[in-house]
Amino acid sequence: MPYVFSEKPYNWPTHRVDADKLGFVEHLEETTNQKLYVAHRLDKTTTGAMVFATTADSAKNLQEHFQNRNVKKEYYFVTDKKINDTSLNIESFITEKDKAYYSDTHKNPNSQTVLTWVCSHNKYHLWKAEPLSGKTHQIRLHAKDAGIPIVGDATYGGSDYPFLLLHSHKITVPDAPEHISPLPVYFSDLENLENPLLARSIRAIEDRILLFKKVPDCVRWIHKEIPWLCVDQLGDHLWFQIFETHTGYENLVNEILSYLKQRLNRNFEYHVQVMPNRGMSPNQKLVSDSGASRWQAKEHEVTYEFRSDSGSSYGLFLDQRKNRDWVLQNAGDKTLLNLFCYTGGFSLCALHAGAKEVTSVDTSKNTLEWLETNIKLNSFNSEIHKSWSTDARIFLKGAKQRDKQYDLVICDPPSFSRSKEGIFKIENDFKDLLDKCLQVLAPKGTLLFSTNFEGWLMADFKEQVEQTLPKDYKVLKYASSDVDYEPPTQNRILKMVFISKL
Numbered sequence: 370m371p372y373v374f375s376e377k378p379y380n381w382p383t384h385r386v387d388a389d390k391l392g393f394v395e396h397l398e399e400t401t402n403q404k405l406y407v408a409h410r411l412d413k414t415t416t417g418a419m420v421f422a423t424t425a426d427s428a429k430n431l432q433e434h435f436q437n438r439n440v441k442k443e444y445y446f447v448t449d450k451k452i453n454d455t456s457l458n459i460e461s462f463i464t465e466k467d468k469a470y471y472s473d474t475h476k477n478p479n480s481q482t483v484l485t486w487v488c489s490h491n492k493y494h495l496w497k498a499e500p501l502s503g504k505t506h507q508i509r510l511h512a513k514d515a516g517i518p519i520v521g522d523a524t525y526g527g528s529d530y531p532f533l534l535l536h537s538h539k540i541t542v543p544d545a546p547e548h549i550s551p552l553p554v555y556f557s558d559l560e561n562l563e564n565p566l567l568a569r570s571i572r573a574i575e576d577r578i579l580l581f582k583k584v585p586d587c588v589r590w591i592h593k594e595i596p597w598l599c600v601d602q603l604g605d606h607l608w609f610q611i612f613e614t615h616t617g618y619e620n621l622v623n624e625i626l627s628y629l630k631q632r633l634n635r636n637f638e639y640h641v642q643v644m645p646n647r648g649m650s651p652n653q654k655l656v657s658d659s660g661a662s663r664w665q666a667k668e669h670e671v672t673y674e675f676r677s678d679s680g681s682s683y684g685l686f687l688d689q690r691k692n693r694d695w696v697l698q699n700a701g702d703k704t705l706l707n708l709f710c711y712t713g714g715f716s717l718c719a720l721h722a723g724a725k726e727v728t729s730v731d732t733s734k735n736t737l738e739w740l741e742t743n744i745k746l747n748s749f750n751s752e753i754h755k756s757w758s759t760d761a762r763i764f765l766k767g768a769k770q771r772d773k774q775y776d777l778v779i780c781d782p783p784s785f786s787r788s789k790e791g792i793f794k795i796e797n798d799f800k801d802l803l804d805k806c807l808q809v810l811a812p813k814g815t816l817l818f819s820t821n822f823e824g825w826l827m828a829d830f831k832e833q834v835e836q837t838l839p840k841d842y843k844v845l846k847y848a849s850s851d852v853d854y855e856p857p858t859q860n861r862i863l864k865m866v867f868i869s870k871l
Contacts, residue, residue: 371422371423371426371427372427372431372542372545373401373423374548375418375420376416376417376418376550377393377411377416377418377419377537378416378576378856379414379532379533379572380414380856381396381858382857382858383407383410383411384410385857386857391857396852400582406422406424406428406431408421408422408432409421409431411537413858414521415533415536415537416535416537416550416553417444417536417538418538419537420540420542434542434543438502439542440543441499441540443497444508444535444537445487445497445498445536446495446496446535446536447494447495447496447520447534447559448527450494450516450517452516456484456485457484457485458481458482458483458484459481459482459514460474462479463479463505463506470504470505470506470510471510479502480511481501481502482498482499482501482508483498483499484512485499489559490558490559491560493520493559493563494517495556495559496517497538498512506524506525509522509524510525512525513526520534520562521533522535530565531568531569532572534555534556534562536550536553536556538550553572555568555572566595567624567625570595573590574591574625574628574629577589577590577853580852580853581852586667587602587667587668587673587685588601588602588687589601589853589854590607590625590629590853591625592853592854592855593859596612597611597612597613598611598612598618599612600625602629602637603664603675603683604666604675605666606666607629607638607640608639608677609639609642611641611643612645613645622639638659638664639659639660640655640677641655641658642655643655655677658677663675663677663678668690668693669694669718669721671697671718672747673712673714673746679735686714689781691848692819693714693715696715696722697718697721698722699815700718700722700723700724702725703777704724704727704728704775704776705719705726705777705778706728706730706768706777706778706809707719707729707779708730708761708764708765708782709730709780711736712739712740712743713736713737713740713743713744713756716729716754717744717747717749720749720753726753726755727753728754729755729756730757730759730761730764731761732788734758737758760788761782765802765805766805769809773809774811775810775814776811776815778809780803780819781818783795783821784820784822784823784824795820795822796822796824799837800833800836800837803834803837807839810870811870812871813870815867815868815869816868816869818865819863819864819865819866820863820864821862827864830847830864834866834868838868841871842868842871844867845868845869847867849861850862
């Protein structure tokens, strides 16, 4: 097949943003394991049908089809402006100046769009747009020219909304099957748009369904799409975190719960946790606990026990999913040291992979006991696992004195902690901690070091690493969390580096 058809999620640019932030085409190349060529682009805020070429020749042919207007495209958008016309043919001259786009209906046109009213509900009106040319921002500009700017399009006069309501519905390329991207539920039923938070939640959920080949059983459905809410699925349980006090958040929780049950055809128990000031306040509490307070779910064939009765976290950091998979692929017959191990997700993956020896270090005896529970759940060989309840820096100092080395070292420290040994701050203690980790790394071994410190961007993190790294070590790669966290257009909180000892 010379072409690959796909559906682009919201807030994903077509191309790579920078070296650390994939665009949608790079994501597809990674998940389909094939080279793709871009001949068709969508704005980062436009969702829906796209086509890519699989060879240089098919890319050239596809570009010619677009230039010759042989490709038929059909979009839908929502406006809250009512006009008397139900069908319009908009022609204008579209030009770009200083990275902005302008439409002039009085000049000889270089663009044309046919607009057709579809339906209305209260203040919202659904329109179909058929662009007969392919200028940047054409539909958005022509909607404005027609007096029906798109909801969420602040650039071109649209009313304020949490996201742009423009969707690429259909694309037809000569000698290829027609590709249709179903209309979002809030287009099919405009009543959903009357609750912007619910509509944005639905968009977030649908984006993850698009991005994952197979949605994990433990996944973050809503991350930063609503600033004060996170929603995680943990097997048959949903975990809602409310970061600020919002009147009526219960209604949104119930609506999201109902949507996920219907969309996934699955029943869920659920837990609601209120965490004022994004978890910095000591007054966080579980305000609702529907069902069992302890349950089990799988990730990468490893079973974890989750708990709603053991502190502020349920027992697994989902943003580290890709790294746990990396351990599964690389820990066989090796020794692994897991520092700041919490409930030991990395340790469990190493045991599952057939590691030769696994060592877990954390200051909390409770979480180490939790780890032991998880080891028993999976029937792993506990004889090759050792746990130490101590400060990671003290453990590293002792390992160095014993000339102990590890093939794999995992270090995921908190940004801030307080213990008997004193206060730990990643911005102050990073270089010392990284150096201590490198000292116990075996020849040709690999260190995975990560941080969620929000005071650093990826560029800051890279600078810290490169200022510390000795000459006999090299960076294998920098990386970040999986696609259910921040999109490429946002700075990702989790930053990680893989370092090898030469």
